[in-house]
Amino acid sequence: MSVPDTGSSAGSDASSDTGSDATAVTGSSTGVVLVGPPTAGKSSIGALLARRLGVPFADTDALVAKAAAKPVGDVFVDDGERVFRELERGAVARGLESFGQGGGVLALGSGAVLDPDVRRMLTGLVVVYLEAGFATVAKRTGMDRPRVVIPGNPRGMLRAMLEERRPVYAELASITVSTDGMAPEEVAADLAKRLTAA
Numbered sequence: 001m002s003v004p005d006t007g008s009s010a011g012s013d014a015s016s017d018t019g020s021d022a023t024a025v026t027g028s029s030t031g032v033v034l035v036g037p038p039t040a041g042k043s044s045i046g047a048l049l050a051r052r053l054g055v056p057f058a059d060t061d062a063l064v065a066k067a068a069a070k071p072v073g074d075v076f077v078d079d080g081e082r083v084f085r086e087l088e089r090g091a092v093a094r095g096l097e098s099f100g101q102g103g104g105v106l107a108l109g110s111g112a113v114l115d116p117d118v119r120r121m122l123t124g125l126v127v128v129y130l131e132a133g134f135a136t137v138a139k140r141t142g143m144d145r146p147r148v149v150i151p152g153n154p155r156g157m158l159r160a161m162l163e164e165r166r167p168v169y170a171e172l173a174s175i176t177v178s179t180d181g182m183a184p185e186e187v188a189a190d191l192a193k194r195l196t197a198a
Helices: 042-053 060-068 072-079 081-102 116-121 134-140 154-172 184-196
Strands: 031-035 057-059 104-107 126-131 175-178
Touching (some): 031 081, 081 104, 126 154, 175 184
């Protein structure tokens, strides 16, 4: 689930581009898709970026919740991951279609990129990987505090999930930006400059 990035840790530069430069989006039909782990700031940064670019914004978690008429967490619990992923795939398609020729910004749920159909939908789009390290994600999800041993080892499961998804994010990315220690406004401003550069 996408959670707003509070940018609370110290440190990184928002311009750590490890992918190729994106073409300008202003006045074009280019879509910008934000991917990354939970709490990287896809929803908050996406909304700010869309505002700066003057294009529509959509969030797949919000689209799934609307289609299911309940929160995404409840879809997982009540209906299972398979149903959630089907709804999410449809949400990605609807989100991209809603932008039309003017382009837009779409924030994807953190696991959406595991679906081969979703990855195919991203072909030709500018994909921005909002990177967040394990320590940052653990802190933002509340898993950085000492606690009693919980069966299933949530921290270990979180680390394994991040390790599984990181290569997929990196492979899809046109631009990679670290969000560790960065406020959403800083990341959005940096991305807007780079995306509209001639």
